Amino acid sequence: MLTHFEQYAVTEMMGDSDQPPRLNGGLCFADEWERTAFGVALALAKNGAFEWESFRHNLMAAISNWEETHALTDSSWNYYDRWLEALEKVVFDSGLATRAELALLLDANG
Amino acid sequence: MTERFNYPPNREALSAARAKALETLLIKKGVITAETVDKVLGFFETKMGPFNGAKLVARAWVDPAFKVRLIADTPAAIAELDFPEGMAGAEGEYMKAVANAPGVHNLVICTLCSCYPWPVLGLPPYWYKDPSFRARAAREPRKILGEFGLALGAATEIKVWDSSAQIRWFVIPERPAGTEHMTEEQLAGLVTPESMMGVAVANAA
Numbered sequence: 001m002l003t004h005f006e007q008y009a010v011t012e013m014m015g016d017s018d019q020p021p022r023l024n025g026g027l028c029f030a031d032e033w034e035r036t037a038f039g040v041a042l043a044l045a046k047n048g049a050f051e052w053e054s055f056r057h058n059l060m061a062a063i064s065n066w067e068e069t070h071a072l073t074d075s076s077w078n079y080y081d082r083w084l085e086a087l088e089k090v091v092f093d094s095g096l097a098t099r100a101e102l103a104l105l106l107d108a109n110g
Numbered sequence: 111m112t113e114r115f116n117y118p119p120n121r122e123a124l125s126a127a128r129a130k131a132l133e134t135l136l137i138k139k140g141v142i143t144a145e146t147v148d149k150v151l152g153f154f155e156t157k158m159g160p161f162n163g164a165k166l167v168a169r170a171w172v173d174p175a176f177k178v179r180l181i182a183d184t185p186a187a188i189a190e191l192d193f194p195e196g197m198a199g200a201e202g203e204y205m206k207a208v209a210n211a212p213g214v215h216n217l218v219i220c221t222l223c224s225c226y227p228w229p230v231l232g233l234p235p236y237w238y239k240d241p242s243f244r245a246r247a248a249r250e251p252r253k254i255l256g257e258f259g260l261a262l263g264a265a266t267e268i269k270v271w272d273s274s275a276q277i278r279w280f281v282i283p284e285r286p287a288g289t290e291h292m293t294e295e296q297l298a299g300l301v302t303p304e305s306m307m308g309v310a311v312a313n314a315a
Contacts, residue, residue, distance in 0.1 A: 006153040007228055015239035025160035025232025025303035033126035039147040040133050046150060049141060081125055088132065096141050097132075105131045 163230030
């Protein structure tokens, strides 16, 4: 019944530990980079660069790892930090880019 | 300093730089294009979402004949409006609208998130999939609506609709009093996703 990948991808997350922040029926981004990270992950999976479930597996692991190492009240929590961590991992694991390439670009950008 | 406090000086700036660099790198390598990323985001931000439902409700408020059609044959009525492709397609053909009226209030629940009428309502709120919400909404809707801050008198009948893969319901709330001067576009601004789920009513600004 789900004809759009975008709809499938986010619906799968609903009710699970990796469901994204939402507000009034929409996605909720605190900053432009969060929006970028979200869009890149979906675009890659939609293109078949990796399985959506592989990314979700990373995301759930990143979230539970953070929760195990931080206090519940830790205000430095940010869903999209974990999202970015999971996205980088799936990008490296599927050979789309290497950690070194990303580091090089980050250095160049200062 | 312990490991615990060893955060980068500006975590936000670092994340922003990392996200940007990753996008730039993947575009440079030809894995994605800026357009594919924009298209994915556009799906959530301009194509499918509660703004579509709000437009339908506002049209129903200003055009009683449209309201009749929207209830009688929801997909056909949706197709009348200039919506993006897919609204009245595979997803939309299962949608059905029910209208609140004096003395009648409708509440929509569902047992699976995939049954949520996404094209008109956007993403479901966190409590929607909660089994206790669904069970209680079916059993004691008046009480649960009270907890949502919607106190309905005993004289108001509450109808509960359970969305399924076959039919995805959404509510046409009543047009608030004192909005006679408002344009259709302004009226659409009063229609919240909650009011189209029936856990709230539409209020004049």
